[in-house]
Amino acid sequence: MRIGEIAALVGVTSRAIRHYHHIGLLPEPGRRANGYRAYSVRDAVVLARIRRLTELGLGLDEVRDVLADDAGRELVEVLVELDADLARQENEIRERRRRLARLLDGPVSAEEVVSPALAELLGTAPATDSPMAAKDREHLVLLDTTGVGSEVYAALRPLAEDPAVHALYERLDALAAAPLDDPRIVPLAADMAAAVPDEVLAAIPGGPVLTGVGQALLDDYAAAQAEVVRRVMAALAARVAGRGTG
Numbered sequence: 001m002r003i004g005e006i007a008a009l010v011g012v013t014s015r016a017i018r019h020y021h022h023i024g025l026l027p028e029p030g031r032r033a034n035g036y037r038a039y040s041v042r043d044a045v046v047l048a049r050i051r052r053l054t055e056l057g058l059g060l061d062e063v064r065d066v067l068a069d070d071a072g073r074e075l076v077e078v079l080v081e082l083d084a085d086l087a088r089q090e091n092e093i094r095e096r097r098r099r100l101a102r103l104l105d106g107p108v109s110a111e112e113v114v115s116p117a118l119a120e121l122l123g124t125a126p127a128t129d130s131p132m133a134a135k136d137r138e139h140l141v142l143l144d145t146t147g148v149g150s151e152v153y154a155a156l157r158p159l160a161e162d163p164a165v166h167a168l169y170e171r172l173d174a175l176a177a178a179p180l181d182d183p184r185i186v187p188l189a190a191d192m193a194a195a196v197p198d199e200v201l202a203a204i205p206g207g208p209v210l211t212g213v214g215q216a217l218l219d220d221y222a223a224a225q226a227e228v229v230r231r232v233m234a235a236l237a238a239r240v241a242g243r244g245t246g
Helices: 003-010 014-022 041-055 060-070 075-104 116-124 131-144 150-161 163-173 185-195 198-203 212-218 223-245
Strands: none
Touching (some): 003 041, 116 131, 116 150, 150 198, 185 223
16 A cells, blocks of 8 residues: 555554654565555554554653554554444444434533433432533533543532532632632632542543643633632642552
């Protein structure tokens, strides 16, 4: 196969393939007499593996480590793993389409199309008119679309039922128009971080990390409220890191 053919087969660009060659992630194949690269099925499998791993969120250095582990494996083993990964994605897409179909079927509320585990969690929380509590519910519904495990919701249940948590929401509500130097920010962040049990942190894959999505969520808050949430995330991440080195 030539570079355009393998790119079309795997679903990447020729430019990406050349970049992988440049950084040594994908070995350069042999060349024909006319100077064109000649790619094999093995090259296509490796390239597909790179694509899948990067789509799962791995950095290129991490992908390099995984590929090094794959080097001694039979081609059929790698193909079987790729097939299983594609089957998992098919199931996830099928589930998301099922939820979308329910949305398109008629006027429903967001909470009627969440997973059973999240629906159960939301059902345990007492009714409240707190804007921050409502925002948390919206964020949970968004998180649910990623297929987060039910163990996360089970760990969150004690928080949802804790009256003290609703007092924290009220304190956060009160910062809607506050400046960034408001003295209530630091103690509230400390109290909110302390209210999160270790079981919740253990249930979150990779721990709390402020990704690009997390930053977008912060942008949805007023300035002082966003600062509280940012401090809470930093405190929880530090807690996870400390536990890992302890």
